[in-house]
Amino acid sequence: MSSVRFNALKETVNRKPIEIFETERKSEIFGRNVFNEHAMRQYMTKEAYESVMNAIEFGTKIDRKIANQVAAAMKDWALSKNATHYTHWFQPLTGATAEKHDAFFETLGNGSAMEKFGGGELVQQEPDASSFPHGGIRNTFEARGYTAWDPTSPAFIYGTTLCIPTIFVAYTGEALDNKAPLLRALQAVDHAATAVCKYFDKNVSKVNASLGWEQEYFLIDSALAISRPDIYLTGRTLLGHSPAKGQQLDDHYFGSIPNRAMSYMRDLEQESMLLGIPVKTRHNEVAPNQYELAPIYEEANLAVDHNSLLMDVMEKLAGKHGFRVLFHEKPFAGINGSGKHNNWSLATNTGVNLLSPGKTPMKNLQFLTFFVNTIKAVHDYEELIRASVASASNDHRLGANEAPPAIISIFIGSQLSAVLDELENVTKGKLSPQEKTDLKLNIVGKIPEILLDNTDRNRTSPFAFTGNKFEFRAVGSWANCAGPMTTLNTIIAKQLKDFKIEVDELIASKSLKKDEAIFNVLREYIKASKKIRFEGNGYGVEWEKEADKRGLSNNKTTPEALKAKVSKKSIALFEEMNVMSRVEIEARHEIKLEEYMLRIQIEGRVLGDIARNHVIPTAVKYQNTLIENVSGLKNIFGDEFKKLGKEQIDLIKKISSHIEGINSKVEEMTDQRRKANKLKGQESADAYCNKVKPYFDEIRYHCDKLEMMVDDELWPLAKYRELLFTR
Ligand code: ADP
Ligand code: MG
Secondary structure (H helix, E strand, O other), rough: OHHHHHHEEEEEEHHHOOOOOOOOHHHHOOOOOOOOOOHHHHOOOHHHHHHHHHHHHOOOOOHHHHHHHHHHHHHHHHOOOOOOEEEEEOOOOOOOOOOOOOOOEEEEEOOOOEEEOOOHHHHHHOOOOOOOOOOOOOOOOOEEEEEEEOOOOOOOEEEEEEEEEEEEEEEEOEEEEEEHHHHHHHHHHHHHHHHHHHOOOOOOOOOOEEEEEEEEEEEEEEEHHHHHOOHHHOOOOOOOOOOOOOOOOOOOHHHHHHHHHHHHHHHHHEEEHHHOOOOEEEEEOOOEEEEEEEEEHHHHHHHHHHHHHHHHHHHHHHHHHEEEEEEOOOOOOOOOOOEEEEEEEEEOOOOEOOOOOOHHHHHHHHHHHHHHHHHHHHHOOOOHHHHOOOOHHHOOOOOOOOOOOOOOOEEHHHHHHHHHHHOOOOOOOOOOHHHHHHHHHHHHHHHOOOOOOHHOOOOOOOEEEEOOOEOOOEEOHHHHHHHHHHHHHHHHHHHHHHHHHHHHHHHHHHHOOHHHHHHHHHHHHHHHHHEOOOOOOOOOOOHHHHHHHHOOOOOHHHHHHHHHHHHHHHHHHHOOOOOOOHHHHHHHHHHHHHHHHHHHHHHHHHHHHHHHHHHHHHHHHHHHHHHHHHHHHHHHHHHHHHHHHHHHHHHHHHHHHHHHHHHHHHHHHHHHHHHHOOOHHHHHHHHHHHHHOOOHHHHHHHHHHHHHHOOOOOOOOOHHHHHHHHH
């Protein structure tokens, strides 16, 4: 083993888990560093408190006088917790979070100073932040960017900084971030769903989308990761021979959590608790050194913020524990990748989960309404749903060699399939009394209240109904949930809006009763959306053929998938629902394409570097040893050396051919990169995808072969077995 690797391994093995002291109950520390309702009540006037609560619930504006009061209260609270700085915390289009800290501290001019924070600083800031991607929105100098307070996500203290969640918009009004469109989508779905709820319950005045994400990740020792420029710079391994033992034995999944990982998780959970992130579940995942963490679900905007915050906390804490956390969707070839299932549902302010079957036929009709509309929406916009999770890294999970196809389909389970099949046969128009009774008692009435046990069996579906929610499983572990949540809630809003119009028309023009009209429309939806439903093995090749016959899209790569974002249909959708303007959509599309191109470009460069600067020199060194050996044999044994040194001579030749392979392929790849760099937008992304990326596997092939030939003593890069099995 090379000394670099040996020392790294020694460091890894000798690391002790950090001791974590949990002296208080979770329920006691939960939300301690959050300016939540409890803290607001304590620090704010009644007037200010009510004003903020109204803003949260109904989106009402907060006037300047109140904003000053809120700011003063926030400052007092933050200072009581030893905060020294504040920041507008926002989510630019990089997908990560951004912050620029300012001290509360101000000088007063007479040599003294005090802590200050007013309504002005709370409500709006101009961080400039002109280096974030904006897709052309800020090309004119007037288009300054500013951040504006989002009162629906509470401020929190992280470290010694008061963080105020904000949206990030251009002076011209266009959103420059992920949060603003999400908030608009959530408002759209609220309006549309509330209107539909009125058919069933007049008391409903608000519908919240909820989100419960499940974050998968790998923990790799940082000393080992350091020897791998690919892990450091791209978040994944670009080469590495598969180890003799991988995940064949399934012995990691739900196994006992290794001590160091456990200590990391406990630390992370404490920090999450303080920040009000309700993390609940932790376990080992399928791959070695892979784990999962899931919270209790929350209102979608808050859940999205919490996931972004958590990912940030995870990276920071990993350093403290001697780990590097990998969010990449496929850090290791041949080993399971990571996803981030987005569990989604809709809930009313009267406390009803609209995707949970109820006790009465009426409740079940409401459930069916939202259930069928969701299926219809995903059916109509399947390409857009696929586009919403497209990224260079997630391409490894969708549509790649070892991955399931990139086809969007919905799994609902056999019981609900049977219900929908029966509903398909409902008579058109008016129903006879017999039929009504039959429907209510025998079809709708028979939807079991608890579906949970029967629905969660198919783990291969990208979009599965799991008893009381849909689980959008195609979301990548590295993704910001805002993108997929914006798309999903927008298409649902549009669908529910159309549904309401159709039902109302039937009631008015054909004088159908409300239930009859609902059944009629649902029946048509069930028929129209049949092709999106698939109960079989979503990972099989047969499904690809079948889906093709059905006319479902199968966009395997990001450049291909992203096209749906800027289609006429997509622009019409987002504009109609007031979620994004054409300019905002096109800007995001441009940014996504560019990000794709840059990520592949970086991977190509890193791979080229490692292959030439690490792999080839090592191979040459070993080859020299072999050559010395052979010439020594020749000196001693004369012509007999050919027989005695046969293996070595073969190896020398093989090494040469792999070195040659690497050199020529790296050269060709570099050439293609140069060409791709001259192109722009779609063409550049296409070139990186189809002309540059295919070299990765070829170069890797030669490198991995050399890894198996070269003396272990010389190999400088941490091997798969070391990265995956040390803890
Ligand atoms: P798994 O998918 O691993 O079997 P569960 O189905 O128990 O796990 O739950 C996964 C996630 O679903 C959790 O984050 C949970 O909070 C979330 N969840 C449960 N109910 C809902 C709901 N009504 N809306 C959104 N998310 C939910
Ligand atoms: Mg799940």
